[in-house]
Amino acid sequence: MSNKINHSMSLAKPDALDITTKQKIALATGIVGLFIFVLALLNTNFPNKGIFLTSALLLIAGGIIVYSREAYLTKLEGIKNDGQWFKSISSRGVWGWVLGLVLTGFYIVLYFYPKYLGLDQGVDGGNTGLISLFDPLSQLLSGRDASQWFVYGTLYTLAILAFGYKFILKYRHNKYQQLRTFSVMFFQLGFAFLIPEFMYVMNNDLPYYDLKSVWPLNYYIFDEWSVNGFLSNGNIGLALILFGIISIFIITPILTYKFGKRWYCSWVCGCGGLAETAGDSFRHLSSKKMSAWKIERWLIHLVLVFSVVMTTAMIYTYLGYDKNDFWLTRGVFISLVIGFLTLIFAGVMYFKRQELGKDAKFGAIGFFSVIALLLIMHFTGTTDHVFYIKGGALRSAYGIYIGSIFSGVIGTGFYPILGSRSWCRFGCPMAAILGFQQRLFSKFRITTNGGQCISCGNCSNSCEMGIDVRHYAQKGENIVRSSCVGCGICSAVCPRGVLKLENDSMKGRINPTEVLLGNDVDLMELVNQK
């Protein structure tokens, strides 16, 4: 897939970009660490699991750290993307496909066949295999045996921390990138990994709750078991569920208004965190084709519609009819949801119709489907059936197809093929909501510096969300796009310093111009008069 013309007839190594001896050793170290996991997977019974687990984790982390130091600290600060389109692993070459298949395979086993990882396969019901290797760490943190999710969480956190370090070295000339990476590392280690474990220790009936994960990304928060779990825990549980609701309706819109959706997608979110760190080597692979953009807009909004309907159906199912039992009855709930959605729709149409244009169609179609579905649900549903499908079935379909396959298997497993943020781009309902807010009422935009753009394409190439940044930059136009996660790499790689992420006033953030700054002033007036 390399663009290089290979004139040498050598089959072995046509590329100029060899890795150093030190990097080879680092690579070997990391592989030894991984090999311990493979042995565990094959049911090798390690005598002292704690020591072997620690060594494996340290070897992997150490390998990544030494490799990255050799790659970046031996050169001067600056953009170092040399050879990313030549290397097999980062240009959809053989190694890219191998890695993609391995990751995808791991995800399938993790989500659907955890017994192959050793979950509850011991004679006494305990773990064996890979999962049992993680028992000591889980015991240490929360006093219980590991689950497949604990194994996944540990590896996930390790990946974000080690590759986050690599990212910080790579962008050590760029304070924005460093702080952002430090932030995702912090939120992953603290909020996603440690705090839920400690919460379990403090109160072991509380459902797992990653505080920074907001509905609909955290699609199970309003499941019956989860809500019951919270409610049975008195004030703490109630506070947590209230916090979950406040996050959706108050905290999120305010932060997005002030900073754009980047406050979440590229500073806090775990999915985004993995994409930015471990996925960084694949960011340029995201498709910038017009067709990809069209698929993206349909798909992401359909997922959002699905998740709204699914959640409503779920809550609807376990609510009662009698207002004497609890004030929130099915009737009240469905009216609240429809009322809220109608309010949003009316507000957008009244205030922002001009700004939306084509996107409004997508929004309107999606919106009407939700309301129609909800109404049908309520009036046909003397039972808990939606279109004769149980709310629970809808929920488990969402869990399997979107929560597992889309976000995990495809979203992460296909990093080396589809680029690092295909889940965020095509499937994340949270990104859709935040994007909607960002497009409508955010102070955030990427500004373009007058007439300085030379259309080189570095910005578009490195946009993980598949935005054709150059399209705007070469017109001197601000970039106000709902999909932009504000990672800031376009600004970093621009060789002319043309792009800047800014929070400014709402006025003038959309500025279509036809003639670029630098030209005759009269001509600019003439052309922009229209």
Next chain:
Amino acid sequence: MEHIVIIGNGISGVTTARHIRKLSDKRITIVSAETDYFFSRTALMYIYMGHMKFEHTQPYGNWFWEKNRIELKKGYVKTVETKSKTLLFANRDTLEYDKLVIATGSKPNKFGWPGQDLDGVMGMYHKQDLDNLEKYAPNKETCKRAVIVGGGLIGIELAEMLNSRSIPVTFLVRENSFWNGVLPAGESEMINRHIKNHHIDLRLSTNLKEIKADENGKVKSVIIEETGEELECSVVGLTAGVSPNIDFIKESEIETGRGVKVNRFLETNIEDVYAIGDCAEQHEAIGNRRPIEAVWYTGRMMGETLAQTICGNRIEYKPGHWFNSAKFLDIEYQTYGWVFGERGRPENEKHFHWKHEDDTKCITVAFDKNTNKFLGINTFGIRMRHDVFDRWLSEEKDVDFVMNNLTEANFDPEFYKRFETEILTTYNQQLQTA
């Protein structure tokens, strides 16, 4: 329907075509012998460095041209018959036009060095140059050393390219400091050091005498004029500037000097024939600008202007305030207004220079020493806002105002360290001691 033919599919020609299409329904044909589709020439280096693939340097998808009814013709124009309004191609094709736009750009300068046409000797301007480089310098085993002749922007980009594949580079620069014909001394010297920090063998005040061939007619070595030293090398890059690519019209009735002579309306001496971009030469320079400007932005601006003229709104080419930008390895450079180097600096132009201690950031502010009027700014390693400086230059602000309001013009990413206070302090100290 009127047929507009544009020779050259670079930024000038393509901008003209796009704007003609916005304004009218005319038939448009773009002719090029170099590539099928428009690409950004300035991005060629990133293909060799592996940052991008060739298709990423094409700003428009391949569907764009048909959708906008812009016909593309691949072919090499041999001559222009202005009487019959016909183009004759090297393969004997012909094409008739109603209006002709010459936008053929530049070609690398060659100064008659012995051996300048050998295999392994190339410029870095065309797509074909890149293909050549990939052939002769794919890696450090095939290419043991490369020699680059000539300073300037293309030279340093070529050095960066070869450096990215760990190929040792010797960089021969005629001047006694890099690009000091344009840059003031402090900046030029900082870039000298930056080049050397990348382990590039920079040789200042050094000229090429000849290029020697091996038995196969390929480059073997170069001889240096001053010392007579012979440097073994596999590739020689000639980057001593560019000149208009207009050989094919020398025989026609279109008036040429170094480039195609045009008036302020970008019209040549022949009716319905226009020239824009790198290959156009103004009869008289506009302001401080050179008669020929081989710059991306001016090509684009000429295209925008000419499209108006062709579509019935005859309009003069009036570029606004001068600006430009570049990148020297890892250091970004921007300039707004005029800051002259040592050579050709007007007597009334005075400079304030500030350099950061890390030796990768500096600014130079030029002002009129009699009136204190702000004339221009060069920045290295600090990004500045184009529209702010454009406004300040139009409003003819004085240098004190600019120095006190520099924060407003800063365009660096969020959380970057700011230097305005330090710059202002230095400025005030220099004023007191001056």
